[in-house]
Amino acid sequence: MSGLINYVSCGVLWLGLAVKAPDLIRHRHDPYLRGICAVLGLAGVCFLLGAPPTVGAVNRFSGIPNLAAPLTYASITAYSAASQVLIVHWRGGPRVRRVARRWVVAYAVVVAGIAATFTLGSAPVERRTDLDTYYARTPFVAEMIVLYLTGHLVAVSVTTVSSLCWAREVDGWLRAGLVVLGLGSLCGAGYSVTKLVAVAARWCDLDWSALGTTVSPAAAGLGALLTSVGILVPLAGPRLTEWRRSRRTYVRLGPLERELDDVITRHALRLPRPRWASPVTRLMWRQTSIHNALSYLDASFDRSLYERTHDAALAATGDKEHAEAAAWAAVITAAVRERPGPRPSGPAGRLTAEVPGPTALLRIADALAAPADLPPGRVPSGTTPMGTA
Numbered sequence: 001m002s003g004l005i006n007y008v009s010c011g012v013l014w015l016g017l018a019v020k021a022p023d024l025i026r027h028r029h030d031p032y033l034r035g036i037c038a039v040l041g042l043a044g045v046c047f048l049l050g051a052p053p054t055v056g057a058v059n060r061f062s063g064i065p066n067l068a069a070p071l072t073y074a075s076i077t078a079y080s081a082a083s084q085v086l087i088v089h090w091r092g093g094p095r096v097r098r099v100a101r102r103w104v105v106a107y108a109v110v111v112a113g114i115a116a117t118f119t120l121g122s123a124p125v126e127r128r129t130d131l132d133t134y135y136a137r138t139p140f141v142a143e144m145i146v147l148y149l150t151g152h153l154v155a156v157s158v159t160t161v162s163s164l165c166w167a168r169e170v171d172g173w174l175r176a177g178l179v180v181l182g183l184g185s186l187c188g189a190g191y192s193v194t195k196l197v198a199v200a201a202r203w204c205d206l207d208w209s210a211l212g213t214t215v216s217p218a219a220a221g222l223g224a225l226l227t228s229v230g231i232l233v234p235l236a237g238p239r240l241t242e243w244r245r246s247r248r249t250y251v252r253l254g255p256l257e258r259e260l261d262d263v264i265t266r267h268a269l270r271l272p273r274p275r276w277a278s279p280v281t282r283l284m285w286r287q288t289s290i291h292n293a294l295s296y297l298d299a300s301f302d303r304s305l306y307e308r309t310h311d312a313a314l315a316a317t318g319d320k321e322h323a324e325a326a327a328w329a330a331v332i333t334a335a336v337r338e339r340p341g342p343r344p345s346g347p348a349g350r351l352t353a354e355v356p357g358p359t360a361l362l363r364i365a366d367a368l369a370a371p372a373d374l375p376p377g378r379v380p381s382g383t384t385p386m387g388t389a
Contacts (some may be wrong), residue, residue: 006217010047010245011044012224014041017037017041018043020232020275021277024037025299031100035085035089037080042078042082043228046220049072066125066126069118070118073144073273076148076152077110078107080151081103081104083155083227084211085161088103091162099105114148118144119142121135121139122138123135136198137203140258145199146199150192152191155191156192159185160185163185166178167182179229180229181230183229184223184224187220188220191216193220194216195212197231244279250286253286261296267296269292271288297336300332301335307327310327313326321360323368328360
């Protein structure tokens with residue numbers, strides 16, 4: 001089980017990176033996308049390098065005891081900088097590039113400090129899980145530990161405050177993403193705080209190393225999960241909303257397509273059904289089939305039936321849209337069941353109204369969904385096919 005939390009967290013983060021990679025390839029000059037991918041990628045590297053088996057492998061292959069420590073700390077620092085740059089680009093403003101550049105420079109100095117203090121210090125005994133507390137009083141190594149923890153704590157604290165304050169100014173998916181991101185950053189702060197408390201306890205001759213070996217990894221893992229979700233929610237949320245709306249529309253159009261199914265099938269008016277398609281694609285497929293059938297039946301629509309049904313429904317409900325839907329439902333039902341030939345021109349001849357648009361098709365489908373209220377064929381004068389607007 002050693003390192004399992006690290007590897008799982010790394011996998012979750014890199015899965016999010018894989019989701020965004022195609023967008024980055026198409027829009028490689030977008031600083032916002034670059035920031036998202038940098039945060040996800042670097043966070044995954046932090047967990048990968050911090051796993052005890054990876055620590056042992058790095059130390060063994062390099063021949064330098066505890067070399068994995070400054071590499072992990074440097075990746076954590078780079079992740080902290082990437083998080084701040086992402087927030088800056090996410091929020092925007094007139095000084096985006098200048099502020100982002102300041103964060104990058106500041107944390108580049110921190111990385112340089114980590115490298116320098118590790119080089120000046122001495123850490124000959126390999127410690128895979130408790131290096132922070134074991135070397136908490138070792139010259140230069142202790143400074144390295146405090147430097148990276150302080151840098152990380154500052155970054156996640158600023159991210160938490162910025163995200164939660166900004167969330168109060170927006171709504172929808174962006175607000176949800178900011179709240180989750182803020183909670184993830186808060187958990188990240190818990191990682192640094194517990195580590196610093198354990199180090200401070202060591203300075204006081206107390207052994208609280210369990211904080212750094214059990215509580216900190218759990219806080220970091222939860223923070224990574226929430227952070228990746230918070231970043232992806234504003235991106236995936238609108239797409240999920242569109243898919244849900246398309247799915248509902250697809251289902252609502254079902255009665256209309258079933259009414260036209262005989263015509264569609266008999267005259268091969270339906271395109272091949274898409275497999276493994278998104279709800280948006282399936283909706284377009286159903287709409288295309290319906291439009292093909294309505295175009296085929298165009299010459300069979302009875303104008304007098306349309307006008308008679310429309311007037312009766314309008315008089316009964318006073319709702320123009322409902323009346324139009326009921327009238328279309330009546331003429332479509334009559335055309336499908338009787339399939340008469342072309343009608344002569346004139347008041348009782350061919351219907352010349354425009355073929356219904358997407359919104360009107362939904363109302364027609366709703367009207368057809370109440371079969372008890374629709375006539376079996378032509379609607380006698382004075383009757384009203386009632387449906388749902």
